[in-house]
Amino acid sequence: MKLYSYWRSSSSWRVRTALAFKGLDYEYEAIHLLEQGGIQHSEAHKARNSMEQVPVLEVDIDGETRHLAQSMAILEFLEETHPEPALLPEDAFGRARSRQLAEIVNSGIQPVQNLLLLQRLGRSFDVDAKAWCAPFIADGLAAYEKLARETAGDFSVGDAPTFADICLIPQMYNARRFKVDMSEMELLLQIEQNCMALDAFKAAHPDQQPDAAV
Ligand SMILES: N[C@@H](CCC(=O)N[C@@H](CS)C(=O)NCC(=O)O)C(=O)O
Known part of the structure; x- marks a missing residue:
């Protein structure tokens, strides 16, 4: 997995915590939100997330590279695909x-x-x-x-x-x-x-x- 992130992005931080909590390795690619007018607005990043934001999690699904954005959706995806240790209660x-x-x-x-x-x-x-x-x-x-x-x-x-x-x-x-x-x-x-x-x-x-x- 690869995470497109910015160090001070609070939404990226959520995903980083979940990945670390679940012990999942990932590659980190920084998207500087302030430099050069904001790298999140580049064509390359727009192709990953039409909202022009971080985080974006890049995952391989059946041999195909897919991009997931919206931190809550990413948290749900990680919880479903890697249920342990759980980040939601049992009840x-x-x-x-x-x-x-x-x-x-x-x-x-x-x-x-x-x-x-x-x-x-x-x-x-x-x-x-x-x-x-x-x-x-x-x-x-x-x-x-x-x-x-x-x-x-x-x-x-x-x-x-x-x-x-x-x-x-x-x-x-x-x-x-x-x-x-x-x-x-x-x-x-x-x-x-x-x-x-x-x-x-x-x-x-x-x-x-x-x-x-x-
Ligand atoms: N609802 C989105 C919010 C994402 C978001 O607001 N990302 C901010 C950083 S925390 C961003 O990329 N901002 C870039 C901009 O506003 O140009 C999520 O949870 O992922």
Whole structure:
């Protein structure tokens, strides 16, 4: 497998964590989102993902090279094709709740703070784009924490990491970059600490990637 990724891309980070957690080897190809107008907009990358985004996972399916984009779809693919170790709980409610929490981040927070939105906001309006986006992150994480209180053990849903934690950790990193105050989010901070004690989460961190800016 090959992963087209950018070190600071939170969606790519999700996939990197799942690959590491499941012990899957892959080739890493960096797609620089800022250099040369953004390599994600190149013809070569558009052919892999018409949304012009990372991550993209390249896989061989019956001898044919296929490209999968959308991190949640990639997580589901990895979970189905490599079920162990599992990234979803055994019970149906736990699985749905893990996905619910993941979607708070994936569809409720990340799209309102992604690069394209920041760039367009900055070009079209006289606003500090990051400051404008920050409340969406704060509100989303507060909602996540409230819900996670119902199910958390060491992680967001029970005592093993799930899709929820995989989405949460990169979003907390971004929250800090956007200067969101998380000091009151004690549960999320504890879950983050528990995740970051695991090798897979350490390996997926932006600073560990080959394209990390020094
Ligand atoms: N829903 C998509 C979001 C992907 C996404 O927003 N990727 C960002 C990096 S985290 C990107 O490639 N942005 C490039 C751009 O906005 O030009 C997913 O989960 O994969």
